[in-house]
Amino acid sequence: MTRAFSPKTLAEAQESLARGATKVAGATDLMVADHASGREHAWVLNVMGIAELQGIRVDEIGLNIGAASTFAEIRRSKDVALHALALIEAAATIGAAQIQNRATIGGNIANASPAGDSLPALLALDAQIMLAGPQGRRTVPYETFHIRYHKTVLEAEELIERVVIPLPAPKVQAFRKVGTRAAQAISKVVIGLSASRRGDLLRNVRLAMGGVAEIPIRLRQVEAIIESEPLSRELADAAAAVVENTISPIDDVRSTASYRRHVAGQVVRRVLLDLLRGF
Amino acid sequence: MNKRNAVGQSILRPDGLDKTTGRALYLDDLPENGCWHGVTVRSPHASAVIMSFDVSEVNDPEARVVFAKDVGRRNSVHLIHDDWPVLAEARVNHVGEPVALVAAPTLARARTAAQAIAITYQEQTPVLSLDDALAGDPRTNGRLNVLAECAIEHGDAALGFTQAHLVIEGEYSTGHQEHAYIEPHGVIATPALDAQGAFTGIDIVGSLQCPFYVHKALTYLFDLGPNAVRVRQSVTGGGFGGKEDYPDMIAAHAALLARACGKPVKIVYERHEDIIATTKRHPSRVRHRTGVARDGSLVAMDIDVLLDGGAYITLSPVVLSRAVLHAAGPYSCPNVRITGRVLATNTAPNGAFRGFGAPQTLFAVERQIDRVARTLGIDPFAVRRRNAYREGDETPTGQVLTESVSAIAVLERAAGATGFRERHAANEIARQNRKDDGQPLPGIGLSLFWHGSGFTGNGERRMMSKGALRLGDDRKIEVLSSSTDFGQGTEGVFRQIVADACGVSLRDVVVHPPDTAAVPDSGPTVASRTVMVVGGLLHRAGVKLGQTLCTFAAYQADLAPASVILRGGFFETVHARTPFAEVAKAYLTVHGPLTVEAQFQPTPNSTFNEETYQGDAYAAYGWGANVVEVEVDPDTFAARVTRLTTVSDVGQVIHPVMCAGQVEGGALQALSWGYLEEMKMKDGRYVNDRLQTYLIPTMADAPDMETILLENPTIHGPFGAKGVGELPLDGGAPALVQAIENATGIPLCALPATPERILEASRFLS
Amino acid sequence: MNSNYKFTVNGRPVEVTGRPMARLLDVVRRDLGLTGTKEGCGEGECGACTVLLNGAPVCSCLVPLFQVEGALVTTVEGISPSDQVSELQRVFATEGGVQCGACTPAMIVTIRALLDRHPKPTRDQVREYVSGTLCRCTGYERIFRAIEVFTGQRKAEGVSETAVDEGPPP
Secondary structure (H helix, E strand, C coil): CCEEECCCCHHHHHHHHHCCCEEECCCCCHHHHHHHHCCCCCEEEEHHHCHHHCCEEEECCEEEEECCCEHHHHHHCHHHHHHCHHHHHHHHCCCCHHHHCCCEHHHHHHHCCCCCCCHHHHHHCCCEEEEEECCEEEEEEHHHHEEECCEECCCCCCEEEEEEECCCCCCEEEEEEEECCCCCCCEEEEEEEEEEEECCEEEEEEEEEECCCCCCEECHHHHHHHHHCCCCHHHHHHHHHHHHHHCCCCCCCCCCHHHHHHHHHHHHHHHHHHHHHHC | CCCCCCCCCCECCCCHHHHHHCCCCEHHHCCCCCCEEEEEEECCCCCEEEEEEECCCCCCCCCEEEEHHHCCCCCCCCCCCCCCCCCCCCEECCCCCEEEEEEECCHHHHHHHHHHCEEEEEECCCCCCHHHHHCCCHHHCCCCCEEEEEEEEECCHHHHHHHCCEEEEEEEEECCCCCCCCCCCEEEEEEEECCCCCEEEEEEEECCCCHHHHHHHHHHHHCCCHHHEEEEECECCCCCCCCCCHHHHHHHHHHHHHHHHCCCEEEECCHHHHHHHCCCCCCEEEEEEEEECCCCCEEEEEEEEEEEEECCCCCHHHHHHHHHHCCCCCECCCEEEEEEEEEECCCCCCCCCCCCCHHHHHHHHHHHHHHHHHHHCCCHHHHHHHHECCCCCECCCCCECCCCCCHHHHHHHHHHHHCHHHHHHHHHHHHHCCCCCCCCEEEEEEEEEEEEECCCCCHHHHHCCEEEEEECCCCCEEEECCCCCCCCCHHHHHHHHHHHHHCCCHHHEEECCCECCCCCCCCCCCCCCHHHHHHHHHHHHHHHHHHHHHHHHHHHCCCCHHHCEEECCEEECCCCEEEHHHHHHHHHHHHCCEEEEEECCCCCCCCEECCCCEECCCCEEEEEEEEEEEEECCCCCCEEEEEEEEEEECECCCCHHHHHHHHHHHHHHHHHHHHCCCCCEECCEECCCCCCCCCCCCHHHCCEEEEEEECCCCCCCHHHECCCCCHHHCCHHHHHHHHHHHHHCCCCCECCCCHHHHHHHHHHHC | CCEEEEEEECCEEEEEEECCCCEHHHHHHHHCCCCCCCCCCCCCCCCCCEEEECCEEEEHHHCEHHHCCCCEEECHHHCCCCCCCCHHHHHHHHCCCCCCCCCHHHHHHHHHHHHHHCCCCCHHHHHHHHCCCCCCCCCCHHHHHHHHHHCCCCCCCCECHHHHHHCCCC
């Protein structure tokens, strides 16, 4: 029989975390899995009411997003719109209204799907994940947070408290999702890109991709190529070719490895060409 | 008597407000009243021999388990051929095949008990695709396992090819489609027990299209008399053919459990179970050889149709029949040979799906016509216009189209309304000089199609459907038929037809809910036959009922019978106007309730030979043309339909809004079959067996639609109405694929036109 | 362990005893008898189970009971007062927004929430906001049109039965 807790503070949450409670945020994935399997949890912890996980603000450490923020809240946030357009665009592609009203950024991160829509945006924006546990707080870059297929460094007794995007945020940001239909579709490939710009050179490029490996990945080789010379059509073509040669996507129910490889390259190319047009 | 008042008006559908307020009760909303819950144990294998059953681990003392051995001698779904077991006995032929049933007082207990049943199997090599099937089936000692076949010969195809300027070949294929009605299957079976508790009959309430199909299946299964089985329809949340055949199965299951436990038993499928267990649209492979003259006229057509029937025959012979009868498209050709076969595979049986074989063969012929156009350098409109049926033309079955032929009219209207020819040509030119700017590639595509209304060939003659009207003590005219409403608006259009046939007000007409104990067998609600065939019966009954009352009114007033007419709810004579209710009351006082029944009457001199496939295949045809506009993303090859223009002739439109709704809803199902919906299989298992992975269109995928209804009446339907239900499924996919070709230059021959498939084809081309 | 949860449904305070992870869908349908909310897929894909949670549409099959404590829930039964029909519901029925009806309660609930945010939505706003509620019957065109008629952007096509009955013979 399941016992449930709905704490108001992190401190109050500690006891149930120590008992190994299942953390429940927007529950949009959890409820599907529970219903399909018929499994019962011994302890469940509602993280949605925990004060420290609430709210979106800009403070001394950056654009500081509570882990319990829903994607609907993120889409409405003026602060996110100002600093992290890629994340707004990602939020808009997650499920439809019903899902965006429930699903949280913390949940999307903790669930650690290879195709999680917000994750490439967070990776591109160098998001820092603030974790709270019995030993206190620690901050882990998203880049090292997600380690394997559906596996993260989050300890059982820890919670994702906040997601911080360092400021000033990159001036150049892009997000693209290739889904299976126009709305409410799980991704085939998701791409996030951030960079700064000097003249017609892109610097500090972070190119992140989901759906092409067991976790969202950065394409460092491609980043290096993009930074290597002024942006041009030739550079975009070269980047696309390297994308296709670097990634090793798989065939699954949503798409084929061959298509993913192709489309990943083409979409990166298009992102670069669109930037070039804006220069 | 043919005065129209209600017909042609978009009145509020009778169930409309119950549905918008949530008051309408679907199967799972009905009070459970202590009913038990049934679950089904299914085969995990595509082909296997059942070695053993073991229930020793079932610990629930109340749980009841039913195996094939408990069913009795008549262990089959009694549909066309008795090859489809209600429960698998010695072997299983597809993944998800029912093997055992469990009932318990709660759903959770029934599930627990079901999990405790151990069944062992010895697996065999399955036949999982048409390719496998063509290589020979182990179940028939390596020979082809043909579930049904037929052929049509018209003129001399061999001779025709020798006279052709060019012979063009093509092969086209389509995949499984899931109905994805929003309400999954559900049924409640209540047993009738005698004083000793012995089983004497069964009462079924279910989400279903064909109450008398279920009635027939259960009287057969239990060897009961017709009065011992009663089947009623609950409010049904969509069917599209998916609730034509499969309710026989689920009702049989619930009834078997009800007999075993002596309690009412409810079975409601969750979505996942619904997808893995129930029938799908037949996958197809159609080969065309077409001989054409220099000007694009068709000289000879040789068409071979292959359908994947799945594990059992179910409705495949009639699906094949409709498939081949539509296979040459709405085009006149002097020499035609069409052959068709359904092959067995080890996948869930494929069955009825709106369109019933015609969308598959019409996709193929429309793509083949496009290939002809491309080869000859003619535009897609011109080649269709040249060959489309005119009045007086003869179909491959030798049927002379003598009336209500609108192929040219719908084609010209569709092209005119969209500027098709100019835009198609402009896109072709633009494609040659395209800038690499990431802008979506525009494409426009056109299709022309036809669909026979009512049963194929002698189907209606065999069915001899009945419909009736009853003037009861409440002075209302009650419609008695077994036609079901699962969204189409049947109840409303029947009221309109009857009101005008009789000459009464809509408020004087009510519809009895489908109930085999209370209505005559009007046949199943399938095959675009409800308005034309059953509506026609009700129209005749209505006219007769009106005449009877007029004669009565005349007699009462001491007038000649012909001097009274019933119109607009009043009995009119030269001198007076008497309200309907007043005369009805007098009639009821004198004679009591009046029931007028009408039975199907075959058209004189119309015949169809089922051996030679010659004769009148359908009494009337609906005609349609679609223009699909797409934008294809140059980087991802994702196609987005931006606009759909449909022109349909379904004869007199009874209810414009609902008729348009049929066209639009069917068209979106057709479009998404064309580019989105694909049941993927691995080892005989559907891989995308949930709505998260089997995708149907959302609102964001839906184009704006312009729906044009041309009304070319037929003499075969009430007020000139033809069938509308299935026609809209026929034209979306080919027009969409042509539009993609117009945008990208990539001609696809297989559905769905997913970005993956377009990419593959583009690589093949380059 | 069953616990008591207090929340408000359609303006009425309720107290429900149940498992904390019980689906709000089952609570609404079975415990509260509000069967207007339908189960179409059980995994948040079809949206047939949509209710408003504190005014925002959610899939009730994905909401665990214990998170509803203190919340305001609106089901289709709360869209119009009992035994009445709101204008939106009437227009939806007369303009062809309804066919089989299995998605209709969810459509009404979702569209109600849309109209609270965009009183005269464009089609693209409708597409964006309502894309989580699937309809298999209509092709969506008559749903768009019903919304447009309701918001005064389009002329009604439906006619009343009384007008037909009382109208002059053609």
